[in-house]
Amino acid sequence: MFVLKTNDLKRIFQELDKNGDGLLSAAELSWLLESIGGVHFSLQELESSLGKSCLNFDEFLLFYDSITKQGGGGNGEAVPADGQDQGCKEEDCDLVEAFKVYDSNGDGFISAEELQSMLSRLGLWDEMTGKDCRGMISKYDTNFDGVLDFEEFKKMMLHTSS
Known part of the structure; x- marks a missing residue:
């Protein structure tokens, strides 16, 4: 996470x-x-x-x-998008767990709706602030499919937390 x-x-x-x-x-x-x-x-x-x-x-x-x-520590479940489930660095394992939390439907991608839902649950979404989850996703969506896969999510999280 x-x-x-x-x-x-x-x-x-x-x-x-x-x-x-x-x-x-x-x-x-x-x-x-x-x-x-x-x-x-x-x-x-x-x-x-x-x-x-x-x-x-x-x-x-x-x-x-x-x-x-x-x-x-990881839990032996598959890592989304890259298929590696063993020997991951601690930071990657944490990101995998965070990805799973955001990917609420478990399809391996984070949609704008899933991102908004999680931000709302965390108390970080305020409709009055004008944040646009589609815009947030598009900033890191390198393949332009409208959703974040694990690698795109990882880049977003490492950029955000640094």
Whole structure:
């Protein structure tokens, strides 16, 4: 998974903090994990794992850091578009996992609709900002098919996160 910047994480935190108390409850955190990664924990399991029932923003940053570092081992599934599933660099394995999250229909490509859906779930999509997912995709769509394959996604993520 690519690394989000602190400002993006702050926006996600504020979006998830529905009651505005400056804390994310285990329920709010559970919703995030289920929404973006399909990870299901009972509230008791999540609280036990966290060691508490809520996280402030600094704790949320530490939590995010810990889950992004854990995602890099690969899981034996095929890598989209390049067919390599073993011996990938940690960064590539992380990108494969991120690609799978964005490619919600599992067809091996990320469409403008899938990109907008994920940005919305992360709280990074605001229709008022005028962001155009088709335009974002076209910037990295080197074969002009209107979608991103894994290599195009990888170039986009490495450019974005650098």
